[in-house]
Amino acid sequence: MSDSCCGTTAIEIEQFTTTQQASALPVVVIGAGPVGLAAAAHLAERGIDFTLLEAGDRVAASVAQWGHVRVFSPWKYNVDAAARRLLEADGWMAPDADWLPTGAELIDDYLAPLAKLFGGKIRFGAKVSAISRLGYDRVRTAGREQAPFLIRLDDGTELQARAIIDASGTYTSPNVLGASGLPAHGEGEVFVDHTLPDVLGADRDRFEGKRVLVVGAGHSAATTLLALAELDDTPITWAIRAGNATRAYGGGDADALPARGALGTRLRAHVESGRIRLLTGFFTHRINATGQGVEVVSRDPSGHEQSVTVDRIVSATGYRPDHSIAAELRLDLDPVLGSTRTLAPLIDPNQHSCGTVPAHGADELAHPEPGYYAVGVKSYGRAPTFLMATGYEQVRSVVAALAGDWQAARDVQLDLPETGVCSSNLAEAQEQRVGLATGISGGLLSASLPLATVSAAESGGCCG
Ligand SMILES: Cc1cc2nc3c(=O)[nH]c(=O)nc-3n(C[C@H](O)[C@H](O)[C@H](O)COP(=O)(O)OP(=O)(O)OC[C@H]3O[C@@H](n4cnc5c(N)ncnc54)[C@H](O)[C@@H]3O)c2cc1C
Numbered sequence: 001m002s003d004s005c006c007g008t009t010a011i012e013i014e015q016f017t018t019t020q021q022a023s024a025l026p027v028v029v030i031g032a033g034p035v036g037l038a039a040a041a042h043l044a045e046r047g048i049d050f051t052l053l054e055a056g057d058r059v060a061a062s063v064a065q066w067g068h069v070r071v072f073s074p075w076k077y078n079v080d081a082a083a084r085r086l087l088e089a090d091g092w093m094a095p096d097a098d099w100l101p102t103g104a105e106l107i108d109d110y111l112a113p114l115a116k117l118f119g120g121k122i123r124f125g126a127k128v129s130a131i132s133r134l135g136y137d138r139v140r141t142a143g144r145e146q147a148p149f150l151i152r153l154d155d156g157t158e159l160q161a162r163a164i165i166d167a168s169g170t171y172t173s174p175n176v177l178g179a180s181g182l183p184a185h186g187e188g189e190v191f192v193d194h195t196l197p198d199v200l201g202a203d204r205d206r207f208e209g210k211r212v213l214v215v216g217a218g219h220s221a222a223t224t225l226l227a228l229a230e231l232d233d234t235p236i237t238w239a240i241r242a243g244n245a246t247r248a249y250g251g252g253d254a255d256a257l258p259a260r261g262a263l264g265t266r267l268r269a270h271v272e273s274g275r276i277r278l279l280t281g282f283f284t285h286r287i288n289a290t291g292q293g294v295e296v297v298s299r300d301p302s303g304h305e306q307s308v309t310v311d312r313i314v315s316a317t318g319y320r321p322d323h324s325i326a327a328e329l330r331l332d333l334d335p336v337l338g339s340t341r342t343l344a345p346l347i348d349p350n351q352h353s354c355g356t357v358p359a360h361g362a363d364e365l366a367h368p369e370p371g372y373y374a375v376g377v378k379s380y381g382r383a384p385t386f387l388m389a390t391g392y393e394q395v396r397s398v399v400a401a402l403a404g405d406w407q408a409a410r411d412v413q414l415d416l417p418e419t420g421v422c423s424s425n426l427a428e429a430q431e432q433r434v435g436l437a438t439g440i441s442g443g444l445l446s447a448s449l450p451l452a453t454v455s456a457a458e459s460g461g462c463c464g
Contacts, residue, residue, distance in 0.1 A: 022148040026051045028161035030128050033060050035376030035391035036167035038080035042399035045082045055127035059115040060107050062171035067104035068198040074098045080392040129154040132328035163371035170319035179283035186287040193314045195220045199227040211235045216316030217248045229270050239282035321381045330368040338381030347383040354385045359414035361397025373398045
């Protein structure tokens with residue numbers, strides 16, 4: 001029998017998996033970043049079998065990419081409660097609650113010891129390339145909810161799951177340089193650094209003495225620009241779409257967050273002194289490798305062109321979620337942000353800073369495809385308001401829902417004082433305790449990343 005009345009006959013799929021068999025399968029968690037590992041901790045606490053698939057060959061492969069960056073939320077907000085309980089039972093000593101760790105410290109002092117507790121349940125080098133329902137494409141309905149999920153890895157291996165917690169992040173899908181959201185012509189043919197290279201550390205040799213273009217108006221761009229300004233003989237160009245850099249400079253002395261104002265003030269001083277050349281109204285359109293370097297051409301909506309030739313390009317244009325692995329699932333995505341539609345108004349960067357996003361969980365993260373949840377920074381789509389602490393509450397709720405404990409799933413709570421979770425003042429206090437930090441810090445990150453209202457288009461992220 002076929003599901004279709006006309007056209008090719010569909011292959012009849014036997015109802016070979018009963019509900020009971022499907023529920024005996026493990027939950028699959030995708031991504032061993034902070035939120036995927038927190039999901040694993042909650043699953044372990046509830047005694048639910050799971051497999052954690054990580055594309056990288058190590059824990060938190062994406063965090064490792066920005067290991068030199070000091071985060072702006074202190075340890076007390078960066079450790080998941082279930083993870084803490086499991087770790088402490090294993091003799092772990094929690095780091096100083098008020099300390100702001102670097103990405104590398106986050107891994108070494110927390111995520112790696114946590115992952116160790118899960119042993120063989122974590123599979124490294126396991127990149128998920130597609131997810132579906134066994135025997136069901138997106139169109140077929142009858143019996144769908146009873147069918148197990150089918151997960152295909154990029155080596156062709158397949159496994160089945162009773163539910164999927166997708167914590168694969170957005171770090172591996174950065175926004176393009178092209179000003180209209182499409183890649184600029186030739187963009188794929190040149191090497192582009194994506195946000196926050198370790199300019200004063202491991203990547204110094206690649207930047208010092210080179211002509212560098214930084215594209216983007218957010219705080220990641222500002223941070224990179226200030227780091228570059230410390231290098232000798234390194235001509236810096238900063239390109240933004242806006243007609244002026246007022247928003248990027250922030251409020252200066254009048255800024256609600258003094259250190260954020262200081263970041264902007266320092267940036268403005270470099271622009272005014274000529275140390276950084278600012279190109280406004282820059283709509284990246286075409287990139288050509290030439291004998292003299294890489295020519296980056298802007299064409300604004302009126303057709304006016306301007307160009308700059310450089311040796312290195314840093315794209316600080318943010319991230320977007322990649323939902324392609326779930327293309328055969330039934331997703332209900334907000335057309336603007338790419339989060340669920342229920343979540344979108346709660347995280348809208350026009351309304352919220354990272355500290356004012358309300359607690360949310362399984363209900364807000366649910367798609368029409370029961371049993372599939374995108375969590376963590378991926379759940380926010382293009383909204384730059386994500387915090388680990390919010391992700392931890394998400395997975396606590398989602399795992400409770402998977403356990404059938406809807407009371408706990410719906411009792412969502414967050415304790416994120418708006419000015420205490422992602423605060424530059426803490427960074428300053430920390431620097432007073434230990435002196436200038438290493439890596440990209442060096443005083444640069446004593447200035448804040450945004451807390452207050454910023455537009456999605458112009459923001460470099462709440463804490464990124
Ligand atoms: C520079 C920077 C600073 C930040 N600072 C803060 C801060 O101060 N405070 C705060 O709360 N938040 C901060 N954030 C935001 C956020 O908390 C982090 O991005 C956090 O790492 C998100 O965790 P995650 O687990 O959702 O995703 P990620 O950490 O991105 O982890 C996703 C994991 O999934 C893996 N993966 C990806 N695709 C696949 C696939 N197809 N199959 C299998 N595995 C896959 C990746 O390798 C990665 O290990 C910051 C972000 C950045 C970039």
